[in-house]
Amino acid sequence: MLFAQNTGAISKDSLEILVDITRENLLKYNYKDGVENAYLLLEGAENSDADYYKFHAHNYLGNAYNQLKDNQRAKSNYLKALDIAHNLENDTLLIYIYNNLGNVYAEEKGSAKKGIAYYNRVIDLADSLKIPDKKLAPTINIAWTFIDDGKYSQAYPYLKESLRLLGDIKNNNTRSQLYMLLGRYHHKTNKLDSASYYFTQGLQLAEADSLILPASLICKDFAAMLFEKGEFEAAYKSLEKYDNYKAQLFEKDKLAQIEAANARFDVNEYRRNLEISKKEQAYQDELISRSTEKILIMVVASLILIITLLILNKINQDRKKLIHQLKEKNNQLVDARDNAERLSKLKTEFFSTVSHELRTPLYGVVGLASLLLDDKSLKKHESDLKSLKFSADYLLALINDVLQMNKMESKQVKLENIPFNLKELVLSIVNTFEFTRLQNNNKVHYFIDEDIPENLIGDPVRLSQILMNLVGNAVKFTENGDIYISIKLQARVDDRAVIYFEVKDNGIGIPKSKQKLIFEEFSQLRAANYNYQGTGLGLPIVKRLLELFNSQIHLKSKEGEGALFCFSLSLKEDKAPSKEAGFAHEVYLDNLKRVQKILVVDDNKINQVVTRRILEKQNFECIVASNGVEAIEKASAENFDLILMDLNMPGINGMETTERIREFNKLVPIVALTAVEIEEVRNEIYASGMNDIIVKPYDIERFYQIVNRNLSANIEAVSKN
Numbered sequence: 001m002l003f004a005q006n007t008g009a010i011s012k013d014s015l016e017i018l019v020d021i022t023r024e025n026l027l028k029y030n031y032k033d034g035v036e037n038a039y040l041l042l043e044g045a046e047n048s049d050a051d052y053y054k055f056h057a058h059n060y061l062g063n064a065y066n067q068l069k070d071n072q073r074a075k076s077n078y079l080k081a082l083d084i085a086h087n088l089e090n091d092t093l094l095i096y097i098y099n100n101l102g103n104v105y106a107e108e109k110g111s112a113k114k115g116i117a118y119y120n121r122v123i124d125l126a127d128s129l130k131i132p133d134k135k136l137a138p139t140i141n142i143a144w145t146f147i148d149d150g151k152y153s154q155a156y157p158y159l160k161e162s163l164r165l166l167g168d169i170k171n172n173n174t175r176s177q178l179y180m181l182l183g184r185y186h187h188k189t190n191k192l193d194s195a196s197y198y199f200t201q202g203l204q205l206a207e208a209d210s211l212i213l214p215a216s217l218i219c220k221d222f223a224a225m226l227f228e229k230g231e232f233e234a235a236y237k238s239l240e241k242y243d244n245y246k247a248q249l250f251e252k253d254k255l256a257q258i259e260a261a262n263a264r265f266d267v268n269e270y271r272r273n274l275e276i277s278k279k280e281q282a283y284q285d286e287l288i289s290r291s292t293e294k295i296l297i298m299v300v301a302s303l304i305l306i307i308t309l310l311i312l313n314k315i316n317q318d319r320k321k322l323i324h325q326l327k328e329k330n331n332q333l334v335d336a337r338d339n340a341e342r343l344s345k346l347k348t349e350f351f352s353t354v355s356h357e358l359r360t361p362l363y364g365v366v367g368l369a370s371l372l373l374d375d376k377s378l379k380k381h382e383s384d385l386k387s388l389k390f391s392a393d394y395l396l397a398l399i400n401d402v403l404q405m406n407k408m409e410s411k412q413v414k415l416e417n418i419p420f421n422l423k424e425l426v427l428s429i430v431n432t433f434e435f436t437r438l439q440n441n442n443k444v445h446y447f448i449d450e451d452i453p454e455n456l457i458g459d460p461v462r463l464s465q466i467l468m469n470l471v472g473n474a475v476k477f478t479e480n481g482d483i484y485i486s487i488k489l490q491a492r493v494d495d496r497a498v499i500y501f502e503v504k505d506n507g508i509g510i511p512k513s514k515q516k517l518i519f520e521e522f523s524q525l526r527a528a529n530y531n532y533q534g535t536g537l538g539l540p541i542v543k544r545l546l547e548l549f550n551s552q553i554h555l556k557s558k559e560g561e562g563a564l565f566c567f568s569l570s571l572k573e574d575k576a577p578s579k580e581a582g583f584a585h586e587v588y589l590d591n592l593k594r595v596q597k598i599l600v601v602d603d604n605k606i607n608q609v610v611t612r613r614i615l616e617k618q619n620f621e622c623i624v625a626s627n628g629v630e631a632i633e634k635a636s637a638e639n640f641d642l643i644l645m646d647l648n649m650p651g652i653n654g655m656e657t658t659e660r661i662r663e664f665n666k667l668v669p670i671v672a673l674t675a676v677e678i679e680e681v682r683n684e685i686y687a688s689g690m691n692d693i694i695v696k697p698y699d700i701e702r703f704y705q706i707v708n709r710n711l712s713a714n715i716e717a718v719s720k721n
Helices: 014-027 031-048 051-067 071-088 091-107 112-129 132-148 152-168 174-189 192-208 211-227 230-291 291-373 377-410 422-432 434-439 459-474 538-548 583-593 604-616 628-637 655-660 678-687 700-720
Strands: 418-421 443-450 455-458 484-491 496-506 553-556 563-573 597-601 621-625 642-647 670-674 692-695
Touching: 014 112, 014 459, 051 071, 071 091, 091 112, 091 132, 112 132, 112 670, 132 174, 152 174, 152 434, 174 211, 192 211, 211 230, 211 642, 291 642, 418 422, 418 434, 422 434, 422 443, 422 459, 434 459, 443 604, 459 484, 459 496, 459 538, 597 604, 597 628, 597 670, 604 621, 604 700, 621 628, 628 655, 642 655, 642 700, 655 670, 670 678, 670 700, 692 700
Parallel strands: 443 484, 597 621, 597 642, 642 670, 670 692
Antiparallel strands: 418 455, 455 563, 484 496, 496 563, 553 563
């Protein structure tokens, strides 16, 4: 409950100082000193016949005993303070004492009505005195009493009035407790969204001012509500917070209990000493005559002192032992942290190595399969070759998914802002799933709003990953059905376009109970009709990538009726788009009168064959070098129009080789061929003097576009020189 603390300034300085000291002790839970100073204040007020300070003393004693759960003593002192306030005819003091009496009775079993009656007296007095701010504490306390009794409909008007009285007053302690009560009310009346709002806002206010008790109460009630909603992860986190705050409160409560025990003992001792000092004169002769008894008391007191010193010494030794154990635990935690960081670094290095080692042979498989598909003499093996290429593409996608999730967990993924054509991106994705589409006898329909700018600026790689995963899921879990890709313009704001993306299918659908689970890592639906299940990483990757775009995925689905995934992105329009790769290729073909010579630097024999055959298919003259030293010799001995440079080679790597070639040839375009994650080495690649990057295994059309673009750039550079 909220307590009303009275303050006032009078000319009796010594008594005023005792008021301040007493209040400070009680605020710091120092009940022993607080009670002792309250009695000193009471004695001084009685000697000075200062009723105002007698009121202070009894009110503080009531507060102390109420905190110590000694309701009888609290009630006794509050009633004495009430009599004094009546005698003084001081309505302000009555406001404080009525509220505090209300607290005592409201917490006493079976006395809730009496407590509410006292709170109403405060409200009536505040209205008559026209001081509405004094109504806030009793109004909140009435609501609190009703909620504790489960009378929620009776509590609501007081909660509403409390909000009005609080207004814009900056008091996080009061506001957080009021929001906690509003959260409890809305929870119990099944308005869970409102309850969640007030619990969240109240917790933010409590945590902002380090208000442990309100934060603990809110976390406990919030967790109960989240469990009912079925949001178990969020409920668990709230309970963790509650346990944390409870642990902090436990220490405070423990100290308060110790102080309470000491306070009661010391107060009783103080009272006995006070009574003895008052009767000291009367019993002085008798005490002197009992000198033997006095000596015995001194001996006993000495023994007690010795025992106390021994206990204190034991406590000090235990304290030193605990401090030593704590230091050892801290050292263990530091070691554990360092080991975790080391393991995380090793994991990142491992994934990078795996990426390179898997992608390098896949380059040969994908490349050779693509070349064989173009060979008309192998028409009868077309189906087998398509299956081979699909399997290689799937394996590559699987590797990319695992590596992508690892990068996002390590917070290594950052969005790029480069120009791209949305229509080309969508067509490329549709073509990618042609084999799977035919296998499941599906039809893919796509619609792109004509109002969408043709050229945009953003991260086409991440957007492609999002759409690839969504379309891949639709194709995979649909048989003899339709997949719809719809892209519409939602709005234009300055030079940005808000674009709505939707992927819909009429496949098996997703049960309501599984719709949150599928966005968790390694989770997937189990369908008896589908042999191919996947890793369960696609949708979690979609969710995390959209978070990088400051967006989120939405799902609408019923089991057996298909699924619809949608999201919106804000992308910048490219007002001055660069030349398309196809256009660059046309310029290249129109302007060249001789065969272009390309140097391929790669230590892998299979990759040499694949790259060479792909280039020779477009009538390029292809020269091969197996390492960096050989590449430097050939680049210095003859002129090349383009150099394709592998990064990982024995001896000197691709970047060192490029740096040495740049010493004698500044113009020839050098394009990196790499199977590693380019985010890890992008800056080093460009810093070494390379012009562009091709990631293995690559799409052949994309490969030609990059090659032609760099050849065209070389023509322009040479013509200017």
